[in-house]
Amino acid sequence: MLAKARPAAPAVGRVRSRRQQDDLVGRLLLLPALGVLAVVVGYPFLRGIQWSFTDFYLLKGLTDWNFIGLGNYVKFFQDPKTPPFLLNSFKWVAASLALQFTLGLTLALLLNRPMRFRAVYRALVLIPWVTPTVVGALIWRWILHEQWGVVNLWLMRLGVVGEPIQWLSDSTLVWISLLVMAAWRFVPFWYVNILAGLQTIPREMYDAAAIDGAGRIGSFWHITLPFLRPVLGVLFLLETVWRANEFSTIWVMTEGGPAGATTTLAILTYQTGFLFHRIGYAASMGVSLTIMLSFFAWYYLRRVRMEA
Amino acid sequence: MRGTWLRSIWRPVLTVIVTLGLAVGAVPLTSAQGPVEVLYLSTGTTTSEHAWNVKWINEFNRSRSDIRIKMEEIPWTDLLTKVAAYHAAGIPPDIAWYASSQILEWQTLGLLEPVDEWLGETKKEFMPSILDPKVSDVIFDGKMMGVPFTYVGRNLAVRADVLRAAGINPVTLTTWDGVAKALKASTKPPTRYGTYFPFADALRTAGAAEMYFRGFGLDGIFDVRPAKKADYIKTLQFIKTEVFPSMPPAVVSWRYVDVLQAYVSGLITVHPTGSYLFGELQPSNPEVMNIEKTKNLPWPMVGNSKGILPMYTVGYVMFKASRKKKEAAEVLKFFTRKQSLLEWPMNMVPKTGVTVADRIQVNMFGESMRWYLRDWEQMMRTATLTRRIPYTPSGEVNSIFRDALLKMYQGRVTPEQAYDEISSAVRPLLKYPKY
Numbered sequence: 001m002l003a004k005a006r007p008a009a010p011a012v013g014r015v016r017s018r019r020q021q022d023d024l025v026g027r028l029l030l031l032p033a034l035g036v037l038a039v040v041v042g043y044p045f046l047r048g049i050q051w052s053f054t055d056f057y058l059l060k061g062l063t064d065w066n067f068i069g070l071g072n073y074v075k076f077f078q079d080p081k082t083p084p085f086l087l088n089s090f091k092w093v094a095a096s097l098a099l100q101f102t103l104g105l106t107l108a109l110l111l112n113r114p115m116r117f118r119a120v121y122r123a124l125v126l127i128p129w130v131t132p133t134v135v136g137a138l139i140w141r142w143i144l145h146e147q148w149g150v151v152n153l154w155l156m157r158l159g160v161v162g163e164p165i166q167w168l169s170d171s172t173l174v175w176i177s178l179l180v181m182a183a184w185r186f187v188p189f190w191y192v193n194i195l196a197g198l199q200t201i202p203r204e205m206y207d208a209a210a211i212d213g214a215g216r217i218g219s220f221w222h223i224t225l226p227f228l229r230p231v232l233g234v235l236f237l238l239e240t241v242w243r244a245n246e247f248s249t250i251w252v253m254t255e256g257g258p259a260g261a262t263t264t265l266a267i268l269t270y271q272t273g274f275l276f277h278r279i280g281y282a283a284s285m286g287v288s289l290t291i292m293l294s295f296f297a298w299y300y301l302r303r304v305r306m307e308a
Numbered sequence: 309m310r311g312t313w314l315r316s317i318w319r320p321v322l323t324v325i326v327t328l329g330l331a332v333g334a335v336p337l338t339s340a341q342g343p344v345e346v347l348y349l350s351t352g353t354t355t356s357e358h359a360w361n362v363k364w365i366n367e368f369n370r371s372r373s374d375i376r377i378k379m380e381e382i383p384w385t386d387l388l389t390k391v392a393a394y395h396a397a398g399i400p401p402d403i404a405w406y407a408s409s410q411i412l413e414w415q416t417l418g419l420l421e422p423v424d425e426w427l428g429e430t431k432k433e434f435m436p437s438i439l440d441p442k443v444s445d446v447i448f449d450g451k452m453m454g455v456p457f458t459y460v461g462r463n464l465a466v467r468a469d470v471l472r473a474a475g476i477n478p479v480t481l482t483t484w485d486g487v488a489k490a491l492k493a494s495t496k497p498p499t500r501y502g503t504y505f506p507f508a509d510a511l512r513t514a515g516a517a518e519m520y521f522r523g524f525g526l527d528g529i530f531d532v533r534p535a536k537k538a539d540y541i542k543t544l545q546f547i548k549t550e551v552f553p554s555m556p557p558a559v560v561s562w563r564y565v566d567v568l569q570a571y572v573s574g575l576i577t578v579h580p581t582g583s584y585l586f587g588e589l590q591p592s593n594p595e596v597m598n599i600e601k602t603k604n605l606p607w608p609m610v611g612n613s614k615g616i617l618p619m620y621t622v623g624y625v626m627f628k629a630s631r632k633k634k635e636a637a638e639v640l641k642f643f644t645r646k647q648s649l650l651e652w653p654m655n656m657v658p659k660t661g662v663t664v665a666d667r668i669q670v671n672m673f674g675e676s677m678r679w680y681l682r683d684w685e686q687m688m689r690t691a692t693l694t695r696r697i698p699y700t701p702s703g704e705v706n707s708i709f710r711d712a713l714l715k716m717y718q719g720r721v722t723p724e725q726a727y728d729e730i731s732s733a734v735r736p737l738l739k740y741p742k743y
Contacts, residue, residue, distance in 0.1 A: 059701050062395050146558035163498055169560035255508050258560045259714050274389050276704045
């Protein structure tokens with residue numbers, strides 16, 4: 001045995017060396033992409049952090065700024081307008097996720113069952129996802145337009161309401177409008193990921209559970225959901241970050257209105273930086289949002305790891 | 309071993325090097341041998357403005373082998389940010405459009421190149437009022453910092469057909485009483501309303517409100533001087549009692565596009581606007597831009613029966629940091645020749661000796677524009693011409709004003725409280741005018 005094992009040693013070394021070479025080649029090939037990322041993401045990110053400690057204001061000078069320490073952060077967290085905007089961000093993220101998760105899961109469960117034209121339905125569901133966000137938001141804006149929108153037109157024609165519903169002008173209804181649009185746009189992403197997760201669950205698990213007397217709800221709770229946990233974990237993490245940073249949907253639909261009712265932190269950052277030209281202050285808002293989201297991601301991943 | 313390693317790596321490394329080399333090398337190869345590129349930032353994003361721009365750019369590029377114009381179209385609201393970004397990146401733009409607030413902001417920042425010397429004798433062709441330091445918005449410290457390509461007037465456009473149907477003679481809207489009566493008479497919810505504030509758009513809300521503030525003797529929405537407090541509150545009171553009840557509830561979420569659609573469909577009757585309205589609407593809605601349906605009037609003014617027309621210019625500026633001033637000046641001269649200005653689809657030509665007939669002959673709208681230009685010719689003869697006063701920081705001031713006005717519309721504050729809210733927030737911000 002030993003005599004036979006000895007000649008194998010150089011082969012193991014060759015394999016290791018080959019792996020090291022592949023590893024090196026892989027790293028080298030990553031360099032151009034990393035270089036581009038450093039320029040278009042890394043540099044602006046660091047610059048943003050730097051500016052967040054300055055009084056950079058475009059109308060004072062394009063290169064004329066002073067370091068003011070934590071001044072912008074103190075101002076931001078002491079501003080009485082900040083809590084409502086933070087609350088708006090929280091409402092938007094929480095409600096979007098709840099609605100999108102529910103609808104995405106329902107759709108995935110439905111379209112995971114055998115049925116005629118299943119492939120067609122599966123493809124149709126993806127249409128909103130491939131529609132550009134701005135286009136989708138503009139279409140929804142017209143659909144819900146108080147004066148000329150098709151929803152009000154039909155509600156009035158059918159005699160359901162006597163006068164136009166203020167879908168985008170009422171500070172409560174505007175949230176419903178936004179959430180419906182966001183669900184239309186983003187549910188397909190949930191659906192497609194959950195469906196992929198569902199298809200990894202072995203059929204035998206359900207057969208065994210059925211033999212043991214488990215019902216549909218029992219199977220769902222004890223087999224489907226636990227198997228979907230890794231997919232859902234990633235989805236919740238990604239979607240929280242994406243929704244918190246969401247700009248296009250809200251801006252195109254409402255521009256943060258009416259009267260700031262749908263102004264989230266992302267919208268506020270844009271307004272402060274690009275409309276009011278207060279770059280330093282806007283940078284501090286962006287950095288604050290990044291810190292909050294990073295903290296959330298760290299806490300969430302830690303919980304997931306602990307549970308695993 | 310070494311040989312194997314090298315053999316495995318040389319192909320990918322070489323591919324990366326060659327690709328990068330080609331990408332980097334491609335830039336100097338093309339730019340070193342080609343014409344000088346002049347970067348031109350335009351905010352002319354409407355159909356007719358775009359068409360005009362493209363036509364003259366192509367014409368210029370065809371006629372010159374040494375200079376090439378590269379146009380970038382951007383919205384007014386992003387112009388300063390874009391200019392700042394270009395400057396910060398070390399590649400300043402050469403030419404950009406300005407309106408009154410932009411030229412003021414850039415001048416305050418010291419970004420502008422005086423264009424007097426670059427224009428030479430051609431500047432004498434501009435209307436004297438445009439070059440008069442007392443009324444001009446392009447003269448700073450005696451130097452001409454911008455080249456106007458159009459002279460814009462702010463006015464009131466009304467749906468004459470709707471007013472007549474409501475028993476109102478459109479010309480009675482030259483007084484505030486007349487406006488109040490017309491708003492009341494033309495409001496029949498949910499299909500007819502008097503006027504609007506597009507609350508989702510702070511810039512346009514401030515623009516629409518300007519009529520009331522100028523007409524009540526203030527310099528504008530920013531005029532929060534304590535001495536003018538009573539006039540400011542009186543204006544807000546007029547808006548609250550006479551204007552708000554005539555607005556559709558949906559205005560809370562309206563933007564400018566909604567305003568135009570509302571005017572075209574006859575949903576609203578009274579539209580505080582500017583001399584650009586014809587060029588904006590004619591291409592898509594010629595059925596409304598005619599003498600039967602649209603009547604142009606000056607803004608009413610307390611104590612002035614002739615009414616007022618606040619005027620300003622829109623034109624081009626050249627940036628001090630531009631590295632191609634000589635070429636940029638060539639472009640400016642070409643763009644502001646009488647020939648190209650006559651074809652400009654909107655407003656008035658800022659040059660002397662231009663008649664309505666001159667414009668009809670070459671303008672893209674031809675005969676259909678005659679009544680509109682005649683309206684303006686007559687208004688400019690009879691009404692009091694005044695300068696539209698720019699202010700900075702306009703974006704932030706507009707937003708503060710819009711928020712307070714919306715609160716007043718929603719019944720959350722009184723005119724007095726709205727004034728207090730606006731004045732306390734605006735006064736510390738105002739860089740110009742200093743009140």
